[in-house]
Amino acid sequence: MGLLAVEGLSIGYHTEKGLLHAVEDVSFTVKRGRSLGLVGESGCGKTTLGLAILRLLPENGTILKGRILFDGADLLEKSDEAMRRIRWKEISMIFQAAMNALNPVHRVKDQIAEAILTHEPETPRETVRSRVEALFDQVGIPRSRMGDFPHQYSGGMKQRAVIAMALALRPRLIIADEPTTALDVIVQDQILRQTRRIQEAFDISMIVISHDIAVVAEVCHDIGVLYAGQLVEYGDRESVLQSPMHPYSRMLLGAFLTVGGKPPRVPDNGNDSPDLMDPAPGCRFHDRCPMAEDPCRQTPVASVTVGRTHRVLCRRVA
Amino acid sequence: MADGFKTRKKALSRHGHWIERWKEGWAIYKKNLLGRIGLALLSIFTLMALASFIPPLIDPMYGPMSGVDPAITASTGPSARHWLGTDFMGRDLFSQLLAGARVAFTVGITSAFVSIVLGTLIGMVAGYLGGWTDVFLMRAADLIMVMPTLLVVLILAALFGQLNIWSIILIIALFRWPGVSRVIRAQTLTLKERPFIDAARVAGASHVRIIFRHIMPNVLPLSFLYMTFRVTAAINIEAALAFLGFGDPGTVSWGMMLQWVWKTGHMFKAPYWLLPPGICISLITLAFYLLGRAMDEVLDPRLRKEGERY
Amino acid sequence: MDSKTSPEILRLSEVTKTFRQSRSFFSGTKKIVTALNRVSFHIHKGEIFGLIGESGSGKSTAGRLIVHLDRPDSGKIYLNQKEITRLPGRAFRPLRSRVQMIFQDPYQSLNPQLSVFEAVEEPLVVHGKGKRARREDRVVEILDAVRLRPPERFFYRFPHQLSGGQRQRVAIARAMVLNPELVVADEPTSMLDASISIQIFDILLRLREDLDVTFLFISHSLAAAHYLCDRIGVIFRGHLVETGEGKAVITxxxxxxxxxxxxxxxxxxxxxxxxxxxxxxxxxxxxxxxxxxxxxxxxxxxxxxxxxxxxxxxxxxxxxxxxxxxxxx
Incomplete structure (x- = not known):
C-alpha cells in the first residue's frame, strides 16, 4: 500500500468547444520515501495530474472518474477545509516558475517562518527560528543570506528557497512541477542532486513532473510516461530507462541526446499530438506510432504487465 | 477550372480565420448581459435612424426641420396626429427625435472613426520609431489632451460663426485622438519587443511594412474597442454644443431639440418635449458604453492589461 | 564535409558588445553589462558551428549581431571576407536574404495574425522574389522540405492552430525560403520536447545537405551540439573559452x-x-x-x-x- 494511490483517474476541462479529455484512466502509486517522475511533452496532462492531487484544478476542470487515495482516504471526498489542512502540511508543492512564488517585499526567512506559523500558530518563536535555519542548511543557502530579499538571490538560490518553503512543514509528499526548468544546466544539476539528498534523508515521497526525462532519471525511483493524457508506461527507473516497451517511451529515450552512445533515431511522419477534444477510443499515440495497426486506433487499450513493477499501455506489446 | 476552384477555396479559408474569430468573440459577448442590453438599445436607435426617412414621406408636415402642422401654432402634447406632440412652431417632435438619432450616429461614428484612425497611426508611429519622433508626437498629444474640447469648439464657433455639422465632427475628431494614441503607443511598445518583430526585421521588412503588416493587425482590436468609447464622447460633445446654441442650425439633433425647449421657455412646461431627447442622449451614450465594456471582455485578457482606459 | 578546405563564410574578430542596464528603479545609476568581450571565431562554409553557453553568457547577443539586429561596440564582423560591421540598415538589406535567423521561441517569433503562407511568403515579397504563382511554388517547396505535409493543408492555418513543433518548422521554412547562405539558429528547440527537438535537428541536418547552408547553432546543451555540430565554441560570461572540433571538445x-x-x-x-x-x-x-x-x-x-x-x-x-x-x- 503506497502513501498515495491514484486509481483510474480521468480529468476533463470544459471549454467553449466542449469537453477536453486531458487525463484518461491513469493509475499509479507513490510509496513512502520514494519518488515518482511523470514525464511527457507539454499538454500531456502531467501538470493537470499534479493539480488534481492537490485539488487545485482550475474552475473548468473536472474529475470525471477515479480516486486519489492519500493514506488510504480519498482526497476527492474531503471537505474543502480538510483539504486546506492537508495542503502544505501533508502534501506541499513546488510550482513551475516557482521563483515568482516569493513575495518581493518580504525577507526570505520571514516568508518561511510565516509559512510555518500559518499552519502551526502555537510554535514558539525560538523553535521557528531554529527550524528556518535548519531549512536553509538543508537546501544549501548560506545562513548569511537568510535576511535577504528575494531579488538579491540568483535564480538557483530562489529555487532553493522555494524548496525550503515546501519543506517547512515537514510534509509527507511533495509535488514538484518542472522544478528546474528555468535554471542553467550547472545549477539545475546541483539542485537536482540536493533535492534527491533531502528526499532520501527525510524519507519524503515525491512526485516530480517534467518534460525532461533526464531530470526524472536523475531524481526518481519510479517513472511514469504520459502521452496525450494516457499513462503509457509506468515502472521502476531501471526497467523504464533500460528496457522501454511503449513506442512513445522508446521514441522519447531514443531522442535523448547523449555525448557517448549511439545517435538517436526518431521517425518523423509529420504527425503531432492528437486532438484531445475528440480522441479516438484507442491508443492516442497511433498517429505517430511506427508500429500502429488499424485496431490500435479503434479498440481501447488495456495496460499490460511486463515485469514485476512495469506496466505498458500498448496492444502490440501484448 | 481546377485553378479557379483552388483559389476560391483559399479565399474561403482565409476569411474563415476571421469568421471563426468573430464567432468566438460573439460566444463570449453573448454571455455578457450588459452587452446584450447595449446591443438591444443600439438596434432600437439604428431602427429609429433608419425610420427617420419615413415621416416626411407620409406628409410634408412631418419634416423634422421645416414641416409645420398648419393647424397648430403652439407646442402641443401627444396626440394621434403627433405621437410625441409638437414644438412651439408646430413641428412634429417624433420625427425630430428620429432625425436626431440619425445625426447622433453620424456625428458619433464618423468623428470616432476619424479620431481612431489618427490615434492608431500616430500611436503606432510614435511607439515603433521611438526617439524624437515619439517625444514630439506624444508632447503634441499631451498638449491637445489637456485642452478641453468643448471649450475649444466654443471658441472656434465664436470666431467663425455657426459651424456646420461636418466641421463639428472634424474638430471633435482632431481633439480626441491623443487618448487613443497613448494606448496604441503603449501596445506598440510591448509588441515591438516581441520576437516576431525581430523576425520581420531579419526577413528584411521595411519600417512601413512592419508597422502596417505586423503591428497594425495586432492593435486594431484595441482601436475598435476605443472607438466605442469615443462615440459616446463625440455624441455628448455635439449635444452640449447644440444645447449651448453652437450647433449646426441646419440639422435636428437631440441637443438642438433641448436647446429649443430651453430657449422657448418650455423647460418645465412641456415634459413631452424635454424628456424624449434627454432620455435618448443618455441611452445612446449608455448603449455605446455597454458595448465597449462587453467588447473589452471579449478582448481580455490579452489587451486589457496595457494602457489607460481613456 | 571537409571544413578545413572550404572557405570561410563568417568571421567575428574581437567583437565586444555592452549593454546599459539600469541598476535599480530608484537610484537611476546605470550598470554596464558586457555581453560579449573580444570574441573571435570563424565559421567555414557548409559547417554547423555550435556556440554553447548558459543563459546570459552572450551567445544570443552574438547571433543578433551577426544578423544585424544589434551593432557591436567594437570589433569586426566579416561575411564572405567582406566587412559588414558598420553597414547602415539600407545597405545591409540586400544581404539579409543571405543571412537569416531561427528564433528561440516559436510561440513568440511568428506573428499571430499571419497565416503560415503569409509568414513564409513574406521574405520573398520583401525581397521582390518572383510573381505570386512562383512564390506559391517556392512556399510549397520549402514547407515540404521542413516536412509540413501536405504543404497546402497548412497554408491558411494560423500559429495558434499549430503545435510548438509545427510552429518551429514554419519558422525554419521562413528562414530558409530565400535560400540563405548562413542561418543563425538561436536555441531553436529549447521550448520543444525531446522527440520533437530531434526531428527539428534532423531537418536542419537535411537542409544542410540539400541546400548547402551554413548554420550557427546557439544552445546551452553540449549533447545537442555533439549531435549537430562540426565545431563548437564554448562561451562563458561573454568570453569565448574553448573552440575546436565537436568531438574533441566533448571527449x-x-x-x-x-x-x-x-x-x-x-x-x-x-x-x-x-x-x-x-x-x-x-x-x-x-x-x-x-x-x-x-x-x-x-x-x-x-x-x-x-x-x-x-x-x-x-x-x-x-x-x-x-x-x-x-x-x-
Missing amino acids: RPGHPYTQALMDALPRFACGEKGRRYNALLNTRRKPPAPSGCPFYPRCAKGKASLCSAHAPPFKEIEAGHQVACFLAG
Whole structure:
C-alpha cells in the first residue's frame, strides 16, 4: 500500500468547444520515501495530474472518474477545509516558475517562518527560528543570506528557497512541477542532486513532473510516461530507462541526446499530438506510432504487465 | 477550372480565420448581459435612424426641420396626429427625435472613426520609431489632451460663426485622438519587443511594412474597442454644443431639440418635449458604453492589461 | 564535409558588445553589462558551428549581431571576407536574404495574425522574389522540405492552430525560403520536447545537405551540439573559452568550464560511466581583477597568483582545438 494511490483517474476541462479529455484512466502509486517522475511533452496532462492531487484544478476542470487515495482516504471526498489542512502540511508543492512564488517585499526567512506559523500558530518563536535555519542548511543557502530579499538571490538560490518553503512543514509528499526548468544546466544539476539528498534523508515521497526525462532519471525511483493524457508506461527507473516497451517511451529515450552512445533515431511522419477534444477510443499515440495497426486506433487499450513493477499501455506489446 | 476552384477555396479559408474569430468573440459577448442590453438599445436607435426617412414621406408636415402642422401654432402634447406632440412652431417632435438619432450616429461614428484612425497611426508611429519622433508626437498629444474640447469648439464657433455639422465632427475628431494614441503607443511598445518583430526585421521588412503588416493587425482590436468609447464622447460633445446654441442650425439633433425647449421657455412646461431627447442622449451614450465594456471582455485578457482606459 | 578546405563564410574578430542596464528603479545609476568581450571565431562554409553557453553568457547577443539586429561596440564582423560591421540598415538589406535567423521561441517569433503562407511568403515579397504563382511554388517547396505535409493543408492555418513543433518548422521554412547562405539558429528547440527537438535537428541536418547552408547553432546543451555540430565554441560570461572540433571538445574538454558543463550533463546521458572532472568550486572566490580569468571565482583548479591577475590567452592543445586557460594541455 503506497502513501498515495491514484486509481483510474480521468480529468476533463470544459471549454467553449466542449469537453477536453486531458487525463484518461491513469493509475499509479507513490510509496513512502520514494519518488515518482511523470514525464511527457507539454499538454500531456502531467501538470493537470499534479493539480488534481492537490485539488487545485482550475474552475473548468473536472474529475470525471477515479480516486486519489492519500493514506488510504480519498482526497476527492474531503471537505474543502480538510483539504486546506492537508495542503502544505501533508502534501506541499513546488510550482513551475516557482521563483515568482516569493513575495518581493518580504525577507526570505520571514516568508518561511510565516509559512510555518500559518499552519502551526502555537510554535514558539525560538523553535521557528531554529527550524528556518535548519531549512536553509538543508537546501544549501548560506545562513548569511537568510535576511535577504528575494531579488538579491540568483535564480538557483530562489529555487532553493522555494524548496525550503515546501519543506517547512515537514510534509509527507511533495509535488514538484518542472522544478528546474528555468535554471542553467550547472545549477539545475546541483539542485537536482540536493533535492534527491533531502528526499532520501527525510524519507519524503515525491512526485516530480517534467518534460525532461533526464531530470526524472536523475531524481526518481519510479517513472511514469504520459502521452496525450494516457499513462503509457509506468515502472521502476531501471526497467523504464533500460528496457522501454511503449513506442512513445522508446521514441522519447531514443531522442535523448547523449555525448557517448549511439545517435538517436526518431521517425518523423509529420504527425503531432492528437486532438484531445475528440480522441479516438484507442491508443492516442497511433498517429505517430511506427508500429500502429488499424485496431490500435479503434479498440481501447488495456495496460499490460511486463515485469514485476512495469506496466505498458500498448496492444502490440501484448 | 481546377485553378479557379483552388483559389476560391483559399479565399474561403482565409476569411474563415476571421469568421471563426468573430464567432468566438460573439460566444463570449453573448454571455455578457450588459452587452446584450447595449446591443438591444443600439438596434432600437439604428431602427429609429433608419425610420427617420419615413415621416416626411407620409406628409410634408412631418419634416423634422421645416414641416409645420398648419393647424397648430403652439407646442402641443401627444396626440394621434403627433405621437410625441409638437414644438412651439408646430413641428412634429417624433420625427425630430428620429432625425436626431440619425445625426447622433453620424456625428458619433464618423468623428470616432476619424479620431481612431489618427490615434492608431500616430500611436503606432510614435511607439515603433521611438526617439524624437515619439517625444514630439506624444508632447503634441499631451498638449491637445489637456485642452478641453468643448471649450475649444466654443471658441472656434465664436470666431467663425455657426459651424456646420461636418466641421463639428472634424474638430471633435482632431481633439480626441491623443487618448487613443497613448494606448496604441503603449501596445506598440510591448509588441515591438516581441520576437516576431525581430523576425520581420531579419526577413528584411521595411519600417512601413512592419508597422502596417505586423503591428497594425495586432492593435486594431484595441482601436475598435476605443472607438466605442469615443462615440459616446463625440455624441455628448455635439449635444452640449447644440444645447449651448453652437450647433449646426441646419440639422435636428437631440441637443438642438433641448436647446429649443430651453430657449422657448418650455423647460418645465412641456415634459413631452424635454424628456424624449434627454432620455435618448443618455441611452445612446449608455448603449455605446455597454458595448465597449462587453467588447473589452471579449478582448481580455490579452489587451486589457496595457494602457489607460481613456 | 571537409571544413578545413572550404572557405570561410563568417568571421567575428574581437567583437565586444555592452549593454546599459539600469541598476535599480530608484537610484537611476546605470550598470554596464558586457555581453560579449573580444570574441573571435570563424565559421567555414557548409559547417554547423555550435556556440554553447548558459543563459546570459552572450551567445544570443552574438547571433543578433551577426544578423544585424544589434551593432557591436567594437570589433569586426566579416561575411564572405567582406566587412559588414558598420553597414547602415539600407545597405545591409540586400544581404539579409543571405543571412537569416531561427528564433528561440516559436510561440513568440511568428506573428499571430499571419497565416503560415503569409509568414513564409513574406521574405520573398520583401525581397521582390518572383510573381505570386512562383512564390506559391517556392512556399510549397520549402514547407515540404521542413516536412509540413501536405504543404497546402497548412497554408491558411494560423500559429495558434499549430503545435510548438509545427510552429518551429514554419519558422525554419521562413528562414530558409530565400535560400540563405548562413542561418543563425538561436536555441531553436529549447521550448520543444525531446522527440520533437530531434526531428527539428534532423531537418536542419537535411537542409544542410540539400541546400548547402551554413548554420550557427546557439544552445546551452553540449549533447545537442555533439549531435549537430562540426565545431563548437564554448562561451562563458561573454568570453569565448574553448573552440575546436565537436568531438574533441566533448571527449577532451580543455577548459574547466567546459568540464563543468560536461559534469552537469545528466549521468544518464553519459551512459552512467562518464568521467567526472570536478572542475567546479563548491564555494565562490572573490571576483578577480578585471584583467583576470572570468571563470576564476568558480574554478576548482585556478591558481591565485596567475588566474586572478591575468587573462589567459588562447592555447592550442591539439590541432584545431584551442582553450583559453593557463592550466590546459
